[in-house]
Amino acid sequence: MSSSNLFISNKDDGLTESGAARKLKLDDWEEEKPIIRGRNGHHGNKRKKAAARDPGDEPDSFPRFDEDEEDETRLPNSVIDTDGLSRPGIGTRERLRDSPQAMTRLNKIQGAVRTILESVGEDPNRSGLQRTPERYAKAIMFFTRGYGQDLREIVNNAVFHEDHREMVVVKDIEVSSMCEHHMVPFLGKMHIGYIPDGQVIGLSKLPRIAEVFSRRLQIQERLTKEVANTIMEVLKPQGVGVVMESRHLCMVMRGVEKGTAVTVTSCVLGCFESSEKVRNEFLSLVGGGR
Numbered sequence: 001m002s003s004s005n006l007f008i009s010n011k012d013d014g015l016t017e018s019g020a021a022r023k024l025k026l027d028d029w030e031e032e033k034p035i036i037r038g039r040n041g042h043h044g045n046k047r048k049k050a051a052a053r054d055p056g057d058e059p060d061s062f063p064r065f066d067e068d069e070e071d072e073t074r075l076p077n078s079v080i081d082t083d084g085l086s087r088p089g090i091g092t093r094e095r096l097r098d099s100p101q102a103m104t105r106l107n108k109i110q111g112a113v114r115t116i117l118e119s120v121g122e123d124p125n126r127s128g129l130q131r132t133p134e135r136y137a138k139a140i141m142f143f144t145r146g147y148g149q150d151l152r153e154i155v156n157n158a159v160f161h162e163d164h165r166e167m168v169v170v171k172d173i174e175v176s177s178m179c180e181h182h183m184v185p186f187l188g189k190m191h192i193g194y195i196p197d198g199q200v201i202g203l204s205k206l207p208r209i210a211e212v213f214s215r216r217l218q219i220q221e222r223l224t225k226e227v228a229n230t231i232m233e234v235l236k237p238q239g240v241g242v243v244m245e246s247r248h249l250c251m252v253m254r255g256v257e258k259g260t261a262v263t264v265t266s267c268v269l270g271c272f273e274s275s276e277k278v279r280n281e282f283l284s285l286v287g288g289g290r
């Protein structure tokens with residue numbers, strides 16, 4: 001039993017600002033931290049840093065896109081490593097390296113991006129664009145990494161027996177996903193609430209669950225539903241409610257060009273669906289002040 005709703009409103013409620021902030025974050029991720037063009041001794045430095053992150057890895061044998069990259073190293077306090085990973089989990093690089101398809105996949109994406117650049121009338125060889133296919137390939141793999149994430153691993157050890165039977169709400173979870181119709185981002189906030197039935201989940205796991213489903217090609221309606229269904233399955237609570245509001249760049253940048261339009265979706269399960277009182281409490285908690 002579930003009910004889902006989709007509203008599109010035109011209110012200008014500050015999401016414009018948060019959208020802009022979000023955009024900056026994406027750019028930050030994609031664009032490099034300061035790079036030192038190393039001459040001497042940087043290999044040792046790099047090795048030491050990688051060892052601290054993932055002892056099983058030998059960074060120099062990780063597939064590279066070009067020789068240029070061998071000469072790059074990051075400032076010691078950089079959170080993003082030269083291969084785009086940030087504190088990779090144990091064995092992450094190994095898995096990437098061991099997968100015979102991994103490099104083929106990245107190369108294929110790079111070829112496709114080069115084709116796109118040519119097709120829009122750009123010169124893929126001009127200096128600003130030379131490494132764009134490579135950057136984009138890494139970026140799109142990052143934006144869709146949810147496909148490869150293990151929900152059980154994420155939720156494991158974070159479900160606790162607790163006789164709390166009041167509503168738990170985590171709101172304003174920042175979510176960035178990719179619209180599957182246009183492959184451009186939609187950015188916004190998700191609010192998650194549930195009423196436990198003997199079990200609670202570590203609060204930080206709720207954003208993690210949202211992350212798993214948002215880092216892939218999505219439509220907002222399905223994303224909202226998948227997060228609600230997952231919490232229902234993992235926790236078996238009395239009920240769950242998920243509301244998401246976001247701005248779709250495919251609406252902002254093309255077609256109707258309504259930069260202020262906010263799409264709101266909701267999914268309520270269990271007592272959130274059957275009890276109007278519960279639903280209203282949830283909606284007033286997540287919608288307060290708007």
Ligand SMILES: [Zn+2]
Nearest residue numbers: 179181182250
């Ligand atoms: Zn779209």
